[in-house]
Amino acid sequence: MRIDIVTIFPEFFDVLDISLLGKARQSGIIELGVHNLRDYTHDRHRTVDDTPYGGGAGMVMKPEPWGEAFDAILEGEVDAKTADGPVLIFPSPAGEQFTQAIARELAEEEHLVFGCGRYEGIDQRVFDHYATKGRVRLLSLGDYVLNGGEVAVMAMIEAVGRLIPGVVGNPQSLVEESHEDGLLEYPSYTKPASWRELEVPPVLLSGNHGAIATWRHEQQVERTRRVRPDLLAQHPDEA
């Protein structure tokens, strides 16, 4: 997969050199390009923002640098409108909620392009223009506000990247975790069997694989009912 990121803070993404995603880049599974939005300005101050039309607090990111940056990245792409063209992703608290299901969809793509907004957002015409050229998605991490899209893009890249075959060593570990089956994950234990007078649940020491599977599933349902009843509503067979 090819991933391009446009940002005014390219250093933010230096951490993608390390850990599992760093290994995926070394092995060529993920190819990463980080682009400084200010490289696509032409004034002495490398200006990327301006005051909002209609008034109001804060600054809005100007459309022209985004246009030049995206045009450069998309140059030579297959017709972006087609299903195998790139997906243009703008992290935004005004976007649709980013979920494990969306991470799975994005993990199937050949090319993701992320545009990290700052200030009060990006001029709406950037989204409108590229929606005529390709698939544009505004995605939000959740119902809270970050200063900019960089942290959100990092989270999305980690969620998507680990689903690409070969990035996570043991594919089974992708199946047995929160959200993959619509439930939260079961609690995990390792040695020692007794720690500070807290005991590992005896069923896990029983060697009875059927009983262990049943117990783990019950734990998933109980935990999900307690902390995320909204998820169980989407899982009527468990409720």
Ligand code: 6GU
């Ligand atoms: Cl994707 N961006 C920003 N700036 N804030 C957010 C967010 C994204 N998701 C939740 N809050």
